[in-house]
Amino acid sequence: MTSLIQDPLLWILLVVLVAAVVAVMRARRTNMALRRKSNDLQSAREAAQSDRDRLYAEYTQLNAQHAGDLAAVRKDAEEDTKAVLKSAMRTLQVLADEQQLIIEKSQRRYGDDEQVLGDLMMIDHTNSQFGRRAQGIAVLCGGWLGRRESTASVYDVARSAQGRIKHFDRVTINTQVNVSVASRAVEPVAVVLAELLANATNYSAPGTRVDINIQAVPTGVCLIIDDAGLGMNTEEKARATVLLSPQAPVDITSLGDPPKFGFAVSGMLATRYGFKVSVDSVSPYGGVRAVILLPENLLTTDVPEPEGGAAKAEPQAPEAPSVAPQRLTPVATPGGPPRPIGTTAGGLPKRRRRGSPVAVVPSPPEPVVPELNTEVTASRIGAFQRGTLLGRDTTTMEGPQDQ
Numbered sequence: 001m002t003s004l005i006q007d008p009l010l011w012i013l014l015v016v017l018v019a020a021v022v023a024v025m026r027a028r029r030t031n032m033a034l035r036r037k038s039n040d041l042q043s044a045r046e047a048a049q050s051d052r053d054r055l056y057a058e059y060t061q062l063n064a065q066h067a068g069d070l071a072a073v074r075k076d077a078e079e080d081t082k083a084v085l086k087s088a089m090r091t092l093q094v095l096a097d098e099q100q101l102i103i104e105k106s107q108r109r110y111g112d113d114e115q116v117l118g119d120l121m122m123i124d125h126t127n128s129q130f131g132r133r134a135q136g137i138a139v140l141c142g143g144w145l146g147r148r149e150s151t152a153s154v155y156d157v158a159r160s161a162q163g164r165i166k167h168f169d170r171v172t173i174n175t176q177v178n179v180s181v182a183s184r185a186v187e188p189v190a191v192v193l194a195e196l197l198a199n200a201t202n203y204s205a206p207g208t209r210v211d212i213n214i215q216a217v218p219t220g221v222c223l224i225i226d227d228a229g230l231g232m233n234t235e236e237k238a239r240a241t242v243l244l245s246p247q248a249p250v251d252i253t254s255l256g257d258p259p260k261f262g263f264a265v266s267g268m269l270a271t272r273y274g275f276k277v278s279v280d281s282v283s284p285y286g287g288v289r290a291v292i293l294l295p296e297n298l299l300t301t302d303v304p305e306p307e308g309g310a311a312k313a314e315p316q317a318p319e320a321p322s323v324a325p326q327r328l329t330p331v332a333t334p335g336g337p338p339r340p341i342g343t344t345a346g347g348l349p350k351r352r353r354r355g356s357p358v359a360v361v362p363s364p365p366e367p368v369v370p371e372l373n374t375e376v377t378a379s380r381i382g383a384f385q386r387g388t389l390l391g392r393d394t395t396t397m398e399g400p401q402d403q
Helices: 007-110 114-140 155-163 181-203 235-244 262-273 374-385
Strands: 169-175 211-217 222-226 277-284 287-294
Touching: 007 114, 007 277, 114 181, 114 374, 155 169, 155 181, 155 211, 155 222, 181 211, 181 222, 181 262, 181 277, 181 287, 235 262, 235 277
Parallel strands: 169 211
Antiparallel strands: 211 222, 222 287, 277 287
């Protein structure tokens, strides 16, 4: 027994055993502490996750509420802006109409003075462009085009659009189509075509031609506008496509500074009246090809009857206002003879506010001849103005969609 107690190996084993027991107990206590801490951390993590989810839900709700409130504020601001602009454009259109009456009276009063007449004709043409812009803005703000009670040939509609742009002398109209546009669509088509022609002439080199080719297609009639400009890139075409086929009212504040109204006005009128406009093709001259497709329900074979009176060839006005007298030549629409015009007892052309065909805009001048009688001078005035008379034949800016 004494030998066992004195055996160093036994003592070593006892020490190791005690150390092992102590280590195990300590490890167990440490493990239990770690488990408790892990559990506490897991609970804290779950609580934090729950708080995060709650905060994220509140953030999403607040963000959605903010976006909704902001959209409502923007909508209210847009509607207020459109209401103000619509009212302002109505006022400007009334002033433009009054100015037009003053110009007409001045033309009749001073028609024998070629220099004054030339200046008045330039003012008249500028006034028609001003009226077109006011008309387009009014449409974007929810306004309606005026009423018209008679049809007009596709050719006359194209001539009317040509007369509403600054560089009308660069436009050539080619057609073999002998159909008319329904009365409710005459003004919208003329406005849209004028906007496309304005773009075509403004974004192509001065002096280059712009062609309008009017062609019959199985689903209706196409008016094809080809220019020789720089064309449009993919982004511009995509934006134009959105504006020409709007799915919602156009935000006028998104049209740039200065704003570009042409495609927006065209898309809104096309959607409202049921025809299509596209600018996604390349013209034969390397520029843009714009196409207006008029479906059959907007077309008719009814040709507007001329007003009563002797058949008198409709004169063509000079290309631009001139101080020298110009020879006037008859103009015939494709598929028919020259159209007569109504005159008063004094030989002045009648200003027909309703149902008048719209025919001519200025064309290249011919040799000068000494013709200064009142009837010829008055006819020259009427010929120039009939390029924009279609837009003046409307009687109101408000009304239902089918007007």
